[in-house]
Amino acid sequence: MDTAQLQREIREFAKTAGIDKIGFTTADPFREMKNRLRRQQEAGFQSGFEKGSLDERTDPSLLMEEPESIIAIAVAYPSKMENPPKGKKGERRGMFCRASWGLDYHDVLREKLALLEAFITERLPGARLKSMVDTGELVDRAVAERAGIGWSGKNCSVITPEFGSYVYLGEMITNIPFAPDEPIEDGCGDCTLCLDICPTGALIEGGRLNAQRCIAFLTQTKGSLPPEFRTEIGNRVYGCDTCQTICPKNKGRHNRIHEAFEPEPELAKPLLTPLLSLSNREFKERFGHMSGSWRGKNPIQRNAVYALGHFREASAVPELARILIEDARPYMRGAAAFALGKIATEEAADALRQSAEEEKDDEALGEIRAALRLIQDQQKEVPR
Template sequence: MTIIVKKSLKLNIISYSQKLGFDKIGFASVEPFVEEKEVFRKWVDEGRHGSMKYLERNLEERFDPSKILEGCKTAIVLAVNYFNPDKNHIAKINSGKIARYAWGKDYHKIIKLKLISLAEKISEIFPDSKNMTFVDSGTLPEKLLAVRAGVGWQGKNSLILTKEFGSYVFLGIILTTNEFEPDEPHKDFCGDCTKCLDDCPTSAIIKPGLVDATRCISYWTIETKSYIEIPLDIVNNSRSRVFGCDICQEVCPWNRFAKPTEETEFQVKDNRTELSKEFIQNLTNEEFKIMFKDRSLKRIKLKGMKRNVCMIKE
């Protein structure tokens, strides 16, 4: 017999998540995403995922959370606002822009610690429960679960949008064997707006909600191996983005409501929101490791950053 967790205990979890610094929380059931799986399969079959071969694996698991944790009943979806305001975020001559998500410390570690603390709280309340935590890792359909949990809706740029913070949020998920009353899925509030599609300089958003990674600046500057040359048409339309790209977010009307993050770890500390071509070219491997050891930029290593210099417009 299925026993649904009492509402008072659910409220207890919500309250504790807020103390940990999460800005939003929602609870979703874990039924398979059948239609979405077929859309994804077609996307992969068309080669839209580029060189990200890992996306070809574990298709059933990727769209069925219950296959990841035995006995899983609920996905708890959490979001943290990471927005840092910068009215002057326009790259100087011979400088390249860094995506806003990478201005602060690496979100994987920060969110993971918060999730572990919340999972421990759940285990404290429910000693027999099993819980697993995820931050942009594994095969979990994070954005689909975020919509189902009522945390936000999936915009036409494929990112999760929230009324409170726009799209500048990091997601984290806890799968649990406890069955919580699910929240209502979030309604779509994009309406007829097509700003993100119209303003993408490389036409990467091929239709609402579907991005061709092989046309995306973020894909070329972050996901591809450093020895792979960036296509000339991407370079010519890069708008000096050397690590990631925020254009589809910057033009989104909902991001007018973005608020400065209260999470100190995501706040800008060194003002390195852009890097000059000369700075990157003269940077040594040791300097790079020290300078970016706590930031997401370390992922592409110095070799990748030097490759991305070609994106900087003079």
């Protein structure tokens, strides 16, 4: 089959498959990206969630024998929610980032890539194809940038002219020699809003991220959060959109295109206190279809505890006290102690004093004592 004709047909089919943007590039190694990843690794800026070695992440020939091209796809997701529920005193709410609204994008994009694979192999039975979404070895951003999907922004997201940075990315390595598309010229200019607003200074410079300080990463970690980040996460229970919402290229990009990604308001902005008593089964039943559930309930519940401390939500003291006394997870008891210290009511102090006498874990006990000192310091500051 004529490759140019097949390429045109693929572009047309992509529209019917719900793929918002498609691009083609060579399967040459991503040499500059490899150098950047090596610098990240040496600086200790990687998240630890990355798959594969530096070579595997940047050389398609290690993932498929004799590759010729890579097809990159982008699918837009919404940035606005209709009738979002409002949090208020006594009913505080957390927040999942926009990339976790609706159905898990990994599943949705894999289905679209599977449709694309079937379309290609029907026309070219000997084609060899390997698809991946986010959790594959290749760096999605590097592939998308070289395939003309968008440019790599200073916020480390691919920014498209049509949808801003609110896009999911996927790619397919193939042995078909498609003509490559031209990359898009960088559109960030001298804008530094994303760098200026990053709550933890995770954006070291334009296009360079210290994942260890990134709130989106921190909300997905397990165990305790370092004290310097606990108040910075605010009411985020999963992910962070700050460097996207500030971006001028995202202004007016609502992207309400795919029903699968429409948020369920009560899940995208859930009440915080009820999250704390969910069992594993209940969590999976309620949130399991969202990408933000991939690490399980533990990080979400820990973040919810910190968020209640952020709000100084006094109505949550009984539930936080229950966690402090009864929860089997020492880091959750420590998080509850931190939150109670921020809330600083007499009831909170009583719970902390009681737990201080019973706590056996050194780290949790340290959190309890620190919370009691915080309350004492606050009481000293109150004018008599």
